[in-house]
Amino acid sequence: VTPTNSCLDGETLAAWVDGGLSRSDAAMAEAHVSSCPRCQEITGLVVKTTPMTPVAVPWWRARAAWLVPATVGVAAVGLWIIAPTSPAPSPVRPPAPSERQRVEGPATIAPLESARDAAVPAAPPVAPPAAAPEPVPQQAGRRQDLKREKEAADRVQARANTAATAPAPPAAVAAPTEAAPPAAASARPAAEQGARQESAKGGAKDAVSPDGALHWRITDRGALERSTDRGTTWQAVNVGITATFTTVQAPQARTAIVTTTDGRQFRTTDGGATWSLVPKMQDF
């Protein structure tokens, strides 16, 4: 399939998400969106805001559906012919790997998962409202995903820590408890201790953009704040997730990277208006 240079029109994109495109049209859409940042971004938003209703089965898949029971039937007859006198209590063969994964669900997919951002419409990190509206119907599904992915991320982290040949994970990925100070140090003010911990890990509780226009800081409660008047006044920044932040860096004028207590990093390139999860290189 040759990707087209033209972006998908709204209806084609919607039909793709609804599962209503023919096989060839869906392949064209896929080829284009895989290399077009704009369409990828739009597709992401549409999928995230569209309820997870049963997707229409493409005609080419529906037409081949009869093959499944037919194949199973042939396999069963084959087994019966091959081993009709077998002493085994049941002639039922073990499920194929794909079937097992369907039955077992998340347990089999978990190992490669990394931690995932909270839902797009998440509440601000400082004080989430008690009754946040449910903007999209699949929110419950996302929560399940997040729980599953968090467990998976823990396993990935454990594996990364034990891998002898793998490069050391970045400081931000290390579990916060690993850097916890000894109990004797608790006499110092909590904020000072936190700053020292983060300094040791390569991050900081505050940062200033190279041009000095933007000041960033993490409050004692783990919220992110930004100042545009060199620290005179501070405004809370909504990263789009409910999380506690530990460090902030400002490598470029409008770029900042914050790290959460669970090691995720989020980056803004527009001075804090929008944020995205920074993929972890050690996943590759």
Add this chain to the structure above:
Amino acid sequence: VQGHENDLELARACERGDETAWDRFVAEYRPILYRSADAIDPSGGAREVADSLYAELYGLKQSDGQRKSLFAYFHGRSSLATWLRAILAQRYVDRIRGTRRLEELADDHVARPSSPSVDHGRYAAAMEEALAAVVGALEPRDRLRLGCYYSQEMTLVQIGRLTHESEATVSRQLARTRRAIRASVERHLRDRRGFGDAEIRECVAAVVENTGELDLGALLGGRKNAAGDRSKAGGGTR
């Protein structure tokens, strides 16, 4: 059009200016549009876009004395609700991308912080070049899964919805692609750069130490294609 006849009928009636149809659209679809806008941008940025879209759907724009409604671009190939979400997302993304480009231009004037060492910069650059080459050579579906997962932060189920794959399949394919990328990057560094094991480890370490320097999302999204940036928003663009 199969399965969306009712949506198409409603859209055509709204396009004609049928007040009853418009009332039904307002009751059934306006909440959907606003819920999507709030989900896209809880701070209200997408609401403005939704309001402007709502006006275009009603047909405020005059063309040759005729009221022209955005409904004219709906042909029933998808559900009306998904179409509305798609148009809203298009408008919103184009608005954000426009702002982002202006800010990137402003950022270009600011000197980027230099790398900690010459070697670090060399290894990071080599790694970035290798990753760009390897990701660029991936099959479209592999690149789509990676882009959706890492750049758009979609869940496995959401990705599977696009690729018609189960959650487990998406997971397996992502793992396979990541292994393939790792192997191809190492091969690229050996063959093109003549690096040995130690230097390859340095390359990996260079980007792991500071993920901020490498915009993996840009690599996965394929920023090379600028066609998307040029195309204008709207239901009729193609």
